[in-house]
Amino acid sequence: MKVVTDPAKLLLDRMMRLLRWRVWIAEKLQPTEWQLTLAWASLAGFMGALACLFFAACAEGIHQVMTNSSAGVIESMRLLPWWARVLIPATGGLLAGSVLLMGNRLIKGQSSTDYMEAIVIGDGHIPLRTSLVKITSAMFTIGSGGSVGREGPMVQLAALLASLLGRWRHFSRQQLRLLVACGAAAGIASAYHAPIGGSFFVAEIILGTIAMESLGALVAASVTAALTMQVLGNADRLYDVASFEMGSPLEMGPYLILGLLAGVTAPFFLRSLRRAESLFMETNLPLIARLTLGGLFVGVIAINVPEVCGNGYAVIVDILNGQIAWMMLIGILCCKWLATASSVGSGAQGGVFTPTLFMGAAGGYLFGTGVHAIWPAAALHPQTFALVGMGAFLSASSRAPLMAVIMVFEMTLSYHIILPLMLCSVLAYFTARGIDSHSLYGDTLEKKQAEEKETVLNTGKVQDLVKTNPPLVPPTARFEEIARLFLSVRVNNVYVTTSEGRFLGAVSLHDIKPYLGEPGVAELVLAGDILREDFPRVKPEQALNEALALFLEHDVQRLPVVDDAGILLGSLSKNDLMLAIVERGKRPSQAAAV
Known part of the structure; x- marks a missing residue:
């Protein structure tokens, strides 16, 4: 041969x-571009889960350094003297403001586009340095006990990595926007152990469509992120609740009233956040001073009510387990509302998703306690009203009832609350929409939509x-x-x-x-x-x-x-x-x- x-x-x-x-x-x-898109979406989901774990570890490290405690935010605050409860959130605001001030000098002239703007009215391009500055600032706010949620910076970081991935692969405008949306869905899925909810959060609130052309990629990213969290993080459900059984269809009556109350209250909650932001801006104080002042307000409230620190997750767990007296919860609810308005109004970087869940859980539990006192058979466990209140208040605030129902179900894995949860969420949605057109995330985009140029659509x-x-x-x-x-x-x-x-x-x-x-x-x-x-x-x-x-x-x-x-x-x-x-x-x- x-x-x-x-x-x-x-x-x-x-x-x-x-x-x-x-x-x-x-x-x-017969591979197609859609199959390749699903592969890249899965990679974005994996990177998003790693980003969330990284952010959580950094925020926890800052918290340990500032409080000298490895316990939770609320427990750490309870162990501190009164002056430290004031000083730590104020110091966190000072550091967060300093990061933003120095970062703004370094990124002068760079766009401040966040992931929602990049998906809805942008081209999928998320600025690297601007995002890192905001995320770092959020670490100090959250680590010091600011009354904001972790999910905002987590989702921003996950979406940023997806944007960088798409730009590296020279994706088209449409593909890049979809990949950024996949990163955002992965962030939500990682933060709340809710892959379906993460998919529908982006599809319903941001994309405004649940067509399979986009939902398929979102699901791939969310599932990959959830699996990654199960392997590397905590695989348990977020809220462990007791089972719920409905004895009679007449019990739906109180839930109807709860849906109406949530729909009426949620717009006022959102208005208070916008009003707090206006009040801080009217002071004409420098950015650092505003954030320090916002942290100071939280610290002063925490002297007597340390439960206002953090995103409210620990208090929600206590509510769902029936470990908080209703009279005490009234005070915590009012103080948490004020603390959240102070943190958000001062310009602190962070999310309001979990604080919104807290407002719904606390309000629902108080309402369920009142129903139990009047009609015990209709509210054997006020905790079930807390669960339904979470979904109803989230639906009324976000104007995404489908996402709210799915999120609460995934976070609790309680199937028996589906009927009242669906009814209350839909009723709260229509009630809130009739009162005010603003939503939890709508104002983020309205500021720039007026400047939006004509696009391919x-x-x-x-x-x-x-x-x-x-x-x-x-x-x-x-x-x-x-x-x-x-x-x-x-x-x-x-x-x-x-x-x-x-x-x-x-x-x-x-x-x-x-x-x-x-x-x-x-x-x-x-x-x-x-x-x-x-x-x-x-x-x-x-x-x-x-x-x-x-x-x-x-x-x-x-x-x-x-x-x-x-x-x-x-x-x-x-x-x-x-x-x-x-x-x-x-x-x-x-x-x-x-």
């Missing part, structure tokens, strides 16, 4: 073997979704060059153009299959010999629905975009087109409620 020693022939034989595998995968497995033309620099070869390209391009770029079609850029046709991965077993013949093949001149193409001025019709007619993942002169401008991805159509299909009312 003659041994081949020519390096060129050895290289060609190797490429032939690799191409045969490439063709087999394309024909048998308004124009609806192919030219807005064109991705430049597609893989292409000249008509004189030899088989070896074509093979190398197919192996280096994940595409099923390579475009053939002249030196002036005029589109001649495309070489399909399946077109080269007959030559894979004949290396001698393959050496003589040129791109111009095997190209398909009738390959479908679109023009930049065509409407998106016309391009969709071509995709449905031809089994391709990308279409070349060619102008009237026949010059290749780029390619249109089926994945990008479907995402754009889904976004265009969002109702105006949904977009305005985000």
Whole structure:
């Protein structure tokens, strides 16, 4: 047997073997861009879970340094003398403000886009330095006992990593926005052990649609994040509650009243946060002074009520276990409301999701206690009213009843509360919407929506979704060059153009299959010999629905975009087109409620 020693022939034989595998995968497995999107979404979910664990560890480390205690925030505050309870939150505000001040000098001129803006009205680009400054500031606020939640900076960090991942891979605008949304969903899923709730949080509140084109990727990211947390973190449910049994349908009556009360109270809670922000701004104090003052207010309240420190999780657990007297809870509720307004109003970086859950749990428990005193049979366990109150208040505040129901169910795994939870959440939603149009996250975007420029969703033309620099070869390209391009770029079609850029046709991965077993013949093949001149193409001025019709007619993942002169401008991805159509299909009312 003659041994081949020519390096060129050895290289060609190797490429032939690799191409045969490439063709087999394309024909048998038929991978699409959607499958690749799910893979990247899963990676974003894994990175998001690691980001949440990292942030939690850093915040806990700051807390231990400032309080010299490894106990929880509330327990640590109880062990401190009164002056330390005042000093630590104020010092945390001072450090948080200093980080923001110094960071603003370093990032002067850089956008302050957060993950919601990047998804809804942006291009998926989240500034690195700006986000790191905000996240670091949040660590000091949370570590010192500020009355804000961890979920805000956790989600921001997870979304930031997803944005960096997408930019590294040169994702298109639509793909990058979806990947950032996947990072945000992973952050929520990691923070609350709620993969379904994390998916619907982003789908219902931010994206405004639950179409599978976006929900599938969100689910992949959330599930991956939840699995990562189970392996590396805590896999238990967030709130351990007793079972609940409804004795009679008449018991739904008190829950209806609870839904109405939650719908009425939630808008006033949101107004108080906005009013507190206005009051702090009217002082004209420097940023550091405002944050220090906000921390000082929290510390003064914590002298007698240390339960106001932190996001309220520990108090919610005590409420659900019936370990807090109702009279004491009234005082804690009022003080926590004031402390949250102080932290949020001063400009502290952090979330309000868990404080919102606290407001609903406390209010629901107090209402359930009152019902038990009047009609014991209708409220055997006031803790069940606390659970339902959490969902109802969250629904009224976020204007996302479906997400609220799913989140509370996943956090408690209590199936028996579903009926009153669904009813109360929907009733609270419609009640709150009739009182005030503002929602928990709506104001974040309204500030910049007025500046939003016309996007691809308004124009609806192919030219807005064109991705430049597609893989292409000249008509004189030899088989070896074509093979190398197919192996280096994940595409099923390579475009053939002249030196002036005029589109001649495309070489399909399946077109080269007959030559894979004949290396001698393959050496003589040129791109111009095997190209398909009738390959479908679109023009930049065509409407998106016309391009969709071509995709449905031809089994391709990308279409070349060619102008009237026949010059290749780029390619249109089926994945990008479907995402754009889904976004265009969002109702105006949904977009305005985000």
